[in-house]
Amino acid sequence: MALSLPTGLLPAEFDEILALAEKTGAALAPHAADVDAGRSAGHETYRILREAGLLGLLVPREAGGAGLGFAGYSRVLAVLGARNGAAALGFNMHNVAIGSLCESAGTPLPPAAETFRSWLFDEVINGRKLFASATSEAGSGAKLRGVRTSYRRTADGGYVITGEKSFVSLAGVADYYVVAARAEGTEGSGEVSHFVVAADDPGVSFGEVHSLSAMYGTSTAGMVLDAVTVPRSRLFLGVEGMSLYKLVREPHWMIAGYTGAYLGIAEAILRFTTDHVAASPKRAGSPVLQRELGRMSARLAAARALVAEAGAQVDAGRGSAGANAAVHAAKYVVGETGPALAQDAVRICGSAAVSRSLPLERLLREASFASVMPAKPEECLEYLGKAALGVNLYDATAFDW
CATH class of the missing domain: 1.20.140.10 (Butyryl-CoA Dehydrogenase, subunit A, domain 3)
Structure with missing residues (x-):
């Protein structure tokens, strides 16, 4: 079944996007049982999603994506979930990581934020890069107030991130992880930031994939960030401390x-x-x-x-x-x-x-x-x-x- 689209090209009509989702779901369905039983790691399902071009569903059309809103995206995800629930849930983690940024399309941003947005869109559309969210920690789950992963600034304006995440979906599958962290010495405050960490950045490692009673195909594992250095350009939207307040609103x-x-x-x-x-x-x-x-x-x-x-x-x-x-x-x-x-x-x-x-x-x-x-x-x-x-x-x- 041929699913691959030219880089950055998605149908313009929503009915055609749904048809593409149905076709992709049909390709995902045969993998569901083997992945659930642990006979396959499930990485093939994310290759199928990449080749279908679906990573750009939320990216605005002017940047090469489909520009779907929340309602349209929910319908597409339901189509995929009906054929392979674990793959759909893993795919959603990509969109959770980039969704709020995609919604900022058309909104003027400060230069650093504009550069970040353009970079991320290009990585998704032209690089077909898969993103994931790395927030959950032992004892606090996905609640931002409980985040203990910390960062400190470097002399050249970058950041060094240290901490552990307990449940990271797409572990070892995604190209980038959007990591929640707080500045050293700000424990208990609401000032949490997000950084984009590459899977191959020095100091990034993953544990064994958790043995789950279901959704094994999300490839969920612990993540260790051992003094991971990232440049300032990978601070999400170039702004520190605003993540919790964005979530609240x-x-x-x-x-x-x-x-x-x-x-x-x-x-x-x-x-x-x-x-x-x-x-x-x-x-x-x-x-x-x-x-x-x-x-x-x-x-x-x-x-x-x-x-x-x-x-x-x-x-x-x-x-x-x-x-x-x-x-x-x-x-x-x-x-x-x-x-x-x-x-x-x-x-x-x-x-x-x-x-x-x-x-x-x-x-x-x-x-x-x-x-x-x-x-x-x-x-x-x-x-x-x-x-x-x-x-x-x-x-x-x-x-x-």
Whole structure:
């Protein structure tokens, strides 16, 4: 199956992008079982994504990308997630790392930030470079306030970064990692910065890929930064200390960037269950099973509509109180819907749900992982409750970010 596009070229029409995502998903699907079982590291899936040209989905059209907004991206991710959930989630980590920068397209920036933005877009489009996020640390997860990785300035204006990250997706796969760190001596403050660290920078190393019960294909491992030196040009947007405040105002990438992937997994669960019932005329003619499928379809349709509404609100008013609440609601509902559909599937499909030879068993495990990804269910509900009560959601002290 030929997927490769000329460098930097993506379809102009969204329907064509969806068709490309379907074609790419079909190429990813055969790898899902082997990667999940540990028979393959999953690196082939990211080669497929690179060659399809999808790394530039969010990059503005004038820079050679597709210029997708949050809503369109969520739809594409759901298409990929329905065919290979782990690959979709790993692919999302690339877009989490660059998404906020892509959204700055058309906004005049200071010279250093403008240079950084142009460099990153060129690396993604012409270099087909894969980025990843390196934030999570032992004891604090992905919360920026808990970051202990530190940096110090060098005499020539660069930075030396030292620390350890506990869960870095695309470990050993990505070309660059966007690393969260704080200036030495600022522990506990909200001043966190991000730096772009190359996989082959001296002092960068990765541990063994974590043995996960699902999503093994995200190639998640620990990362050590042993006095890694980076030039000032790799300070994200050329500004120190603003990362937490950016997250507070516009949390959609960190909170719900991967919601589309879990929506796709939920869609795959319904598709398998429907096919299972349809394969037997007796089962297909049962009013009881028809009602069960109807309930599953309604739940999934509600989740899909909420994800679409959240995306539309982000695209129309990024950082607004309504958009920020909507992405938390979407993350919560999708995280609840997948496991609920999984329970329905087990009841309907019986032994097919536990057979390792069939994809449903893998999908059931994958769906449950939505609840451990930020924001966790209780954090989403707290945010929505505070929004309902009129709490100032832009106050960085209102939440444990």
